[in-house]
Amino acid sequence: MHILAIETTCDETAAAVIAEDRSVLSSAIASQEEVHVRFQGVVPELAARSHLEKITPIIGQAIEEAGIDPVAxxxxxxxxxxxxxxxxxMVGLAAAKALxxxxxxxxxxxxxxxxxxxxxQLGRAKSIFPCAGFVVSGGHTNLYHCKSANNWSYLGGTIDDAVGExxxxxxVMLGLPYPGGPELSRLAEAGDPKAYDLPRPLLSDKSTLNMSFSGLKTAVRYKLVGTGKQDFSQLELDDATRANVAASFQQAAVDVVVGKAMMALEQTGLKRLCxxxxxxANSMLRFRLQEMAAKQAAELIVAPLELCTDNAAMGAIAWEKVESGDYADMDIDIQPGLLRGE
Ligand SMILES: Nc1ncnc2c1ncn2[C@@H]1O[C@H](COP(=O)(O)OP(=O)(O)OP(=O)(O)O)[C@@H](O)[C@H]1O
Ligand SMILES: [Mg+2]
Known part of the structure; x- marks a missing residue:
């Protein structure tokens, strides 16, 4: 038997068919990047309307590519x-209920x-649980103690912006197209990570697994335009400066993420980090996490590259709920603001 998983939380419309052994038969994704790029961020109203257009074709594509009969x-x-x-x-949930x-x-x-x-977990025979789970995304930067697939406790996370944000x-400050993460990391390859002295908020505070990225972002702004101007389009930065800013920012952000991941392992005694x-997807972060995990004698599992950004294949977690009988009522509503994800 198979599960059809649907994903429409932000700006990707996705559907996947996953077998009980967690193998992914199909994973269809429609990105909305071109809808939002000129606004340099996701416009919620446009995101919902785009999901409405794409949801049925994407589900159809996932079913067809998997070659299954949905009823049987x-x-x-x-x-x-x-x-x-x-x-x-709402678009994803309404589609799922109707089906x-x-x-x-x-x-x-x-x-x-x-x-x-x-x-x-995908592509692995052995269970990833128990582990320290770390989500570093566009909307979240959260650390969890994951005792099992159905038993998570929140350890700490960002108190302001997410690291992806x-x-x-x-x-945007460097004139890169949205989303800036992948482009910024490419630009950083040519830069000097020590060129700018940027803050690492809360990194040395061992009493908390919370993080903060808003001050780091503002510090970059002050370095570039001072405290007054907001219009980055007027900035005329040479290539070397842009690369140095990107490298220095990336270094500071990665230092904080890796440092807090290490503290989470130390404080929980867990020996696996997911x-x-x-x-x-950031290659410098992957490298630095690997270095840190080796020092901690911990196993590091980072999501496969194609499953880092939003997709429906990771909806394979639904099989864990089938196994524990955790089905939803048909009158279930959405929970938009569950930032800690508990
Ligand atoms: N190579 C990279 N380096 C740094 N950041 C990256 C890289 N690739 C993608 N990102 C960032 O990942 C974020 C998108 O990730 P994802 O799709 O998981 O977030 P989201 O779904 O918007 O947020 P959430 O999952 O919290 O709701 C963007 O902020 C993007 O810039
Ligand atoms: Mg996401």
Missing amino acids: DLEAIAVATEPGLPGSL CVAWRKPLIAINHIQAHVYAC AFDKVG VGGGVA
Whole structure:
């Protein structure tokens, strides 16, 4: 049997078909990047409308590529109901409910943040639990003690901007297209990470696993334009300066993420760290996490590159809910603001 998983939490419309052994038969994604690029960020209303256009074709594509008969072959239909943009979440949930009624299937509600960590499970025979789970994405930077797939406790996280959001905002300052993270990391390759002295908020505070990235982003702004101007389009930065800013920012952000991941392992005594979310695609972060885990004699699992940013294949976590009988009622609502994902 198979699960159809649906993902519409932010600006990717995605559907996947996943077998019980967690192998992914199909994973279809429609990105909305071109809808939002001129606004340098996601516009919620446009995101919801774009999901509405794409949701049925994407589900159809996932079913067709998997080569299954949905009525005969589906065990359940899973959908991410939390957290995310309200309008976006509603489109996915409405589609999932309608298909459950039409095909007479049970509904499973997925927490999108937990799914980002579960991306680490795909392609592995051995369970990733227990582990320290770390989501580094566009909306979250959260650390969890994951005792099992269904038992998570929040350890700490950002108290302001998410790390991906900081990458994107600094990307705007450097004139990079949205989302700035991937471009910024490419630009950083040519830069000197020591060129600018930037803050690492809360990094040396061992009493907390909380993080902060808003001050780091503002520090970059002050270095570039001082405290007055806001219009980055007027900035005329030479290539060397742009690369140095990108490298210095990336170094500071990665220092904080790696430092807090290390503290989470030390404080929990866990020997496995699973990292997911869009920023986990960052090659410098992957390298530095590997170095840190080796020193801690811990196992590091980072989500496969194609499963770091939003996708529905990580909805494979729904199989854990099938196994524990955790089905959703058909009158379930969305939970947009569940930032800690507990
Ligand atoms: N190579 C990279 N380096 C740094 N950041 C990256 C890289 N690739 C992607 N990102 C960042 O990842 C973020 C998108 O990740 P993701 O799709 O997981 O976030 P989201 O779904 O918007 O947020 P959430 O999952 O918290 O709701 C963006 O901020 C993007 O800039
Ligand atoms: Mg996401």
